[in-house]
Amino acid sequence: MPAQSKPSIAQYDEPKYPAEFTHFDYANPDAPSNGSLNFQNYNEAQSYDSLNPFLVRGSPAPDIQHLMFDTLMQRSWDELASEYPLIADDVEVAPDGLSATFHIDPRARFSNGDAVTAADVKYSFDTLSSSAVSPLFNSQFALIKSATVIDASRVRFDFRHADRAAPLIAGDIPVFSPKWAAQADGKRIAFDQLTNVPPIASGPYLIEQRKNDKQIVYRRNPAYWAADLPSRRGMYRFERITFKLYLDHYTQLESFKAGDTDVQVEYSSTQWARKYIGKNFDNGLLTRQLFSNHGAQMQGMMFNTRKPMFRDARVRKALSYAFDYDWMNRMMFYGQYRRLNSYFQDSPFAASGLPSEQELALLEPYRAQLPASVFAAMPKQPDTLPPHTLRDNLRQARDLLAEAGWHVRDGQLRDASGTPMSIEIIDDQPGMDRVILPFMRNLQTLGIDARLREIDSALYQKRLDNFEFDMTTFIYPTVTIPGVELEHRFGTASASQSGSENYPGVRSPVVDALIRAVLRAKSLEELQTATHALDRVLIAGCYQIPEYYSPASRIAYRTSLGFPDLVPYTYQAEDWVISYWYRKPSAASVASANAH
Template sequence: MMNSGLLRLHDAIGCLLGAVRRAASISFVIAAAPGLLTVCGAMPTAAQAKPSISQYDQPKYPADFTHFDYANPDAPANGSLSFENYSELQTYDSLNPFLVRGAPAPDVLNLMFDTLMQRSWDELASEYPLIADDVEVAPDLTSATFHINPAARFSNGDPITAADVKYSYDTLTSPQASPLFNAQFSIIKNATVIDRSTIRFDFKHAERDAPLIAGDLPIFSPKWGMQPNGKRLPFDQISSMAPISSGAYLIESRKNDKQITYRRNPDYWAANLPSRRGMFRFERITFNLYRDHYTQLEAFKAGDADVIVEYSATQWARKYVGKNFDNGLLKKGEFADGPAQMQGMLMNMRKPMFQDPRVRHALTLALDYDWMNRMMFYGQYRRTNSYFEASPFGATGMPGQKELALLEPLRGSVPPEVFGPMLKQPDTIPPNSLRGNLRVARDLLAQAGWHYRDGALRDANGTPMTIEIMDDQPGMDRLILPYMQALDMLGIQAHMREIDSALYEKRLDNFEYDMTTFIYPPVTIPGAELTRRFGSAAASEVGSENYTGIRSKAVDSLIHSALSATNLDDLEAATRALDRVLIYSFYLVPEYYAPGARIGYKTTLGFPKTVPNSYQYEDWVIDYWYVKAPGAQATQKLQAAQSASSTTATAH
């Protein structure tokens, strides 16, 4: 339902299997005990540099790979893409995506800022050369040293140096940048320039994903923000000045706060790297931002936009019709996806009324998902039962032995239900019903000290329970209103407040809300984002992702177990145990997810035959789709016309 352009953050003592610097594609693997590290079966005396790294096992692609399987290196590299709202933002007022204030220009981070290394989209966690052409991971995993490709350049022609990488790291972890980036790179203790092309990141402690986190660092020039007088603006004041790009695109033009056009840099140095071949095929990409989804869809149907990612089941089922669908100009496509997002209605536990888990549990019982899916979603959605839905990291059934080994020391500080079967969200399929669920909710509220009297649900002091449900999406009202009606049956006075996206982001960053629907983007492998989303330290950081305000030593302990896991089995046990605790703590009202991407597009666009295992829908289109060659377009139009003619003849 909610368009999400949100960041995707996928998060090593190990076994270094491999060859020499820039010679082979090798992974680092944590051995059974810290310090046990092998290279081709022998104990190494020093780390070796490698062009690619993997958190587990070996990278999928060898050293001599030419392109990712989900890229088409032969795709035409011309034409333009007209895109609509990249995210839920309806306007933008900043060209700096690293600040806590302001709404950044659509997809500016992806299009204009390359990272040290490139994550692949069809592996759990592997990275390949980009700005860095190799990385040397210390045997004890306390540091990673990156060598910068001598050909790497900023858009102004300056070579990218180790000093530029250090400047980027120091800036993003300073108070001038959003705390989200400081949290993302919190595992890094410091960055040290070794020479012009070499930089070492030292880590606060050994974690197998730490080198990959360092590889995720976006790089920007110290000259960005430089004024004619030679003085550089403070980083948090750089908002209207175009970035000096390290990525594939430049800003060509802007039209107020609702339109921006990017132009592919003809001198982009990395265009033929294996990690970039078949990528960024559009010469120009234009974003037009609309105030509401209805206008977005109508613009697409009229041919004013080339593609639209649809998050509304109703729109997808009923509105993607018209002459341009009939004549073959437009088409609907459904594409498989990997791990599912966690979408739910967050409860802000900084508010006293949400601090009792029985109250939170009661609120989850008031959502009639089955009725919504049947009456409004055309059966297109599935119920969310896990924070790691459709993933091997989510809990199911009874906890296994490894899960119990992690949970037993926490007994007494976690819900006792975590030692039993994993919770299945309440349904209203007969013989179950919403009314039955509400009776259970009423009893839970009474146990927590909330009783119905004088026309409202009140606490011991007579204060009524009132909840403001905040949102910035016009279409969400048809889902929130039935939920509010169910709450009203419990005596809870709920009301919806719809605000513009800029104010919504500000209130979200400052935790100024009671409840709101939010999406935690999926990750292929859980890692550092667990700390940002659920760690106690993040609960008091303005702009952090711990929106619910979780402060739990048990949750912190399980996050630590996940981050220090030495193999996939241990990681799965830790995340499944964490999943049980999060679900049984009722921090949000789980909603639903779509099993894949729904994308409407012009048939003049093409896409690779192989779909990635896990991807952000918008960036898959922007990064890997292309405009078909004129000959291919003509052939397709002829086939469409022949098909239409044949259908007409048959009808007659």
């Protein structure tokens, strides 16, 4: 069967949008394309010192990757995994699934006016798969073996093995010009030293102004070639986007309430419940709203199973009984959260109920290596809702610890050799102490020496990368379709690789086998079966104490901003605002338009 070229691709089934579509359903193609957006900290960074978002060193300027670097194709936000034309206007996947050839749109241009060629795409891939960049990009594109230039407009990616996700992963490659590293004298700057040179990039924005390491202004490129593509129509409507970085959340919130910035995405339930008040809310300048969002991130209190005290799953399970989520949600979170019970919460890939026949077919060969709970109904996390109590839960924890050989002697929980259990919980997020401290008190009730150490984000990341921690709260970002990232998060091979995301140190042949089942799934049904089975095994392994998630995005904003009527199915709130919101026309401009 010969390969067929298509303008869009889907990992499973067919893309939602036909070839002649004009815009995504969640975009407003008639939205005004002017005005400015004053935004705050895009992430946890409080300053920046780099204009290169691909390096491991330095802190990149806020959102520079998305604003200045287009990818080969554009993913839609209302499908599980589909991509549509952007820099590439056509893709041809080989019948054996071992390669994909992308055709570059002849209109595609870099910010300096140069045409984007297949050689530029290969350069971008070769750079992002080299040691010069952050390992996160190495791992993201690890499935791609090589890139080959066929001619000026076609580039072929060969894959290490056939995988339905591979062509879409290739479509996610951000493209930049080799001239970015070129100097006037003809010499080139090594890519890992390329930190303060404005990119020659492919995206919709340019850097207009840098006042200091806490503020940057992007200006929409008036010559941006892709503005009218269906995948871009109704997108990037602000003429200017300014980021102002604040050192703490209090200052950030007060700046928004004073009208200095336009949008505040709130992640604190307490702040949302109590702090969004004041004259600018009363006079209608500011408002706030909950927006539905699907696909919860897996957030939990993570164990480092490389530590001897955490190697026994009974110990890890016992400590989960000391986490009193229900009390926290009632007393501190104003009832705004829901409990996580899955690594794929609020998605089609979360396990529920009893295992299906198809799931059992995957699990039965490993029955002897798995706890009985894997073959029972998917468990819920311990709760303290009546008739359950924290006292009862701590009794169960005590009994499990005793089974694992830990007993209280001389007021401390000790193993058979008399060594006390001592746990250091590290964190770098302001405000998480109010979650960790109640948990620590319950651990201390069990006789455990538990301590919290708050450290800065750079040291925190270094300790995570080198697995130098006992416990920490960690969030695995959600993905629309589980795939190769599972190897980096839970595969045995990644457990000993510094910088990998297998922070809990999962080393399980069963998990490895189920990840392989996920990656070789040939249909959506097969994928769901494999992820359900994997979910059961990961939850039973007690590698994290699942915490909580919000079923909605909390966004406060200036009422002069508008947004499309349809909210995407799944999205990052900051990205949605920056990409699809707009400045509503003033009453005066509307009146003038009507007069004409």
